[in-house]
Amino acid sequence: xxxxxxxxxxxxxxxxxxxxxxxxxxxxxxxxxxxxxxxxxxxxxxxxxxxxxxxxxxxxxxxxxxxxxxxxxxxxxxxxxxxxxxxxxxxxxxxxxxxxxxxxxxxxxxxxxxxxxxxxxxxxxxxxxxxxxxxxxxxxxxxxxxxxxxxxxxxxxxxxxxxxxxxxxxxxxxxxxxxxxxxxxxxxxxxxxxxxxxxxxxxxxxxxxxxxxxxxxxxxxxxxxxxxxxxxxxx
Amino acid sequence: xxxxxxxxxxxxxxxxxxxxxxxxxxxxxxxxxxxxxxxxxxxxxxxxxxxxxxxxxxxxxxxxxxxxxxxxxxxxxxxxxxxxxxxxxxxxxxxxxxxxxxxxxxxxxxxxxxxxxxxxxxxxxxxxxxxxxxxxxxxxxxxxxxxxxxxxxxxxxxxxxxxxxxxxxxxxxxxxxxxxxxxxxxxxxxxxxxxxxxxxxxxxxxxxxxxxxxxxxxxxxxx
Numbered sequence: 001x002x003x004x005x006x007x008x009x010x011x012x013x014x015x016x017x018x019x020x021x022x023x024x025x026x027x028x029x030x031x032x033x034x035x036x037x038x039x040x041x042x043x044x045x046x047x048x049x050x051x052x053x054x055x056x057x058x059x060x061x062x063x064x065x066x067x068x069x070x071x072x073x074x075x076x077x078x079x080x081x082x083x084x085x086x087x088x089x090x091x092x093x094x095x096x097x098x099x100x101x102x103x104x105x106x107x108x109x110x111x112x113x114x115x116x117x118x119x120x121x122x123x124x125x126x127x128x129x130x131x132x133x134x135x136x137x138x139x140x141x142x143x144x145x146x147x148x149x150x151x152x153x154x155x156x157x158x159x160x161x162x163x164x165x166x167x168x169x170x171x172x173x174x175x176x177x178x179x180x181x182x183x184x185x186x187x188x189x190x191x192x193x194x195x196x197x198x199x200x201x202x203x204x205x206x207x208x209x210x211x212x213x214x215x216x217x218x219x220x221x222x223x224x225x226x227x228x229x230x231x232x233x234x235x
Numbered sequence: 236x237x238x239x240x241x242x243x244x245x246x247x248x249x250x251x252x253x254x255x256x257x258x259x260x261x262x263x264x265x266x267x268x269x270x271x272x273x274x275x276x277x278x279x280x281x282x283x284x285x286x287x288x289x290x291x292x293x294x295x296x297x298x299x300x301x302x303x304x305x306x307x308x309x310x311x312x313x314x315x316x317x318x319x320x321x322x323x324x325x326x327x328x329x330x331x332x333x334x335x336x337x338x339x340x341x342x343x344x345x346x347x348x349x350x351x352x353x354x355x356x357x358x359x360x361x362x363x364x365x366x367x368x369x370x371x372x373x374x375x376x377x378x379x380x381x382x383x384x385x386x387x388x389x390x391x392x393x394x395x396x397x398x399x400x401x402x403x404x405x406x407x408x409x410x411x412x413x414x415x416x417x418x419x420x421x422x423x424x425x426x427x428x429x430x431x432x433x434x435x436x437x438x439x440x441x442x443x444x445x446x447x448x449x450x451x452x453x454x455x456x457x458x
Contacts, residue, residue: 045359127437130355131422133269171271199356209438214356216431 012086037202038179038215041129043136044193046166046173061110062153064160068103070095077106077113084145100125107157109148117142117157121170127210128174129201135171137162152187159192166193238311263425264404264438267354268418272362272391272398287339287378289385292329295319302331302338309370325350332369332382339378340369344386346395352433354424357399362390364400367409380415387416 014022058064067073073081081104082090097118098104102125107115120138132138139161144154162173173193177184179200189195200215240248283289292298295316298306307315319329327345331338346362353363364386369378387398400418402409426435 043358131267131437133421134271134419196358198358201355209436212355212435212437214352214433214435 008088009086012088038200039129039176039202040179040185040197041174041176041199041201042188042195042197043172043174044162044191044195046137046162046171046193048194058156058160062114062156063108063111064157065106065108066103066164067106068098068101070098073104073106080113080145081116084143097125105157105161107144107153107160109151109153113145114148114153115142115144115157117161119161119165121165121168127203127205129176129198129203129212132174135169137165137170137173139173139175154184155187155190158188162191162193264423265354265401265425266404266410266423267399267401267421268413269400269421270387270398270416270418272387272395283381283385286335287381288333289382290331290333291389292331294323298329298331305338305370306341309368322350330382330386332378332385334373334376334378338370339373339376340367340382342367342379342382342386344390346390346393352426352428353399354401354422354426354433354435359397360395361397361399362395364398377415379409379412383413383416 010022010026013025017025070078078094082094084090094104102118102120105117105119106113107117117139118141120140122132122134122136124132124138124140128138139158142154142157144157165173175188177188201212202215203210203212205211236248236252239251243251295303306319309315322343322345323329325345326348327343327350329341329343331341333339342364343366344362344364347360349357349363350365357363364383367379367382369382383400390398398418399421400413402413404410404423422437424435424437426433428434
């Protein structure tokens with residue numbers, strides 16, 4: 001299944017971007033597969049306050065909508081979401097997530113879909129690095145479409161969703177970022193809630209059992225952006 | 236093993252060795268529990284029954300000679316002293332529970348960190364409860380849940396946010412005892428640490444009845 005997905009993704013990418021870009025993408029994927037499957041796992045403490053104000057209103061040009069079923073999502077938004085990657089893989093995955101109780105939060109920039117993030121409450125749809133507890137929310141698979149990047153929209157979206165989660169008595173929002181993704185690691189440290197880094201881990205699931213490897217803590221502490229984040233204190 | 240043989244004889248030692256081997260290969264899974272201590276719903280027993288008292292110790296010196304003998308001779312005295320000293324040095328607390336003045340059992344807590352790597356890195360103002368024992372002559376009197384409940388009260392009063400505890404999956408007695416507390420099941424896992432890396436296997440939970448959510452008994456409900 002994983003191989004057929006990879007082949008399908010690569011062929012779609014090739015059709016859209018051509019041979020050279022596909023080779024570069026495949027090479028990047030190989031490099032990440034072998035050396036960078038490690039994820040930085042952390043949570044935001046929704047009971048505390050981080051670098052910016054959690055009560056900060058969205059700018060006038062931004063709106064966020066929560067959708068919990070396929071029917072609630074406008075067809076053009078749905079099309080934009082599933083066609084950004086490989087629709088053959090994305091459509092069933094997104095539909096399954098909604099059926100299993102996940103919600104998708106859509107961010108609009110002047111009315112146009114600019115990005116989204118998925119959220120689940122007190123459980124994850126796939127085995128996580130550890131079981132979630134009561135009061136735990138999980139944010140995952142966030143995306144800002146390329147034309148809207150560089151405007152801190154991701155942070156606005158995360159802050160908004162976390163504040164909504166807090167209003168639902170959630171205490172923590174869990175998240176993970178690939179270790180190589182320094183941009184995302186830096187950006188998530190600036191959220192409105194204090195970020196607590198748990199560790200660097202990788203995982204695999206076989207026959208219903210999830211195997212997790214937690215790497216030594218010093219690997220995490222050697223990252224300047226993450227050390228900075230550790231200094232954020234709980235109010 | 237040698238200490239056990241001297242005390243219990245050949246037959247008991249052999250049985251114990253077989254049991255250890257069985258548990259080594261098939262029973263290393265732990266059931267993990269947690270409890271949010273600052274929840275509005277958290278309301279443990281506020282007072283122990285009159286015949287019980289609990290004392291918290293932060294060093295070996297604080298334990299009376301007779302009680303230390305009782306604790307250390309229950310297992311291997313040399314190993315026990317080394318183990319207890321290490322834990323105290325790491326900052327752990329020992330909670331002794333007495334029934335009508337006699338030492339009935341004990342349990343350990345560590346706050347803000349764990350003695351050995353946990354199943355996942357813990358963060359925040361938490362407490363880890365571990366290694367609880369009720370001496371055989373005091374078993375069946377609900378002492379362990381009351382000790383756990385008392386400790387949870389104290390930790391909550393200290394402002395600790397969450398407590399963690401784990402029990403071996405085969406230990407039905409401890410699981411039943413824990414079912415009488417408000418702890419909630421987190422998962423079933425086993426772990427190993429090699430070269431500073433912690434490997435954890437999470438499996439589907441197989442818990443007995445009442446383990447999802449249970450109550451700490453009120454003092455007057457205790458026999």
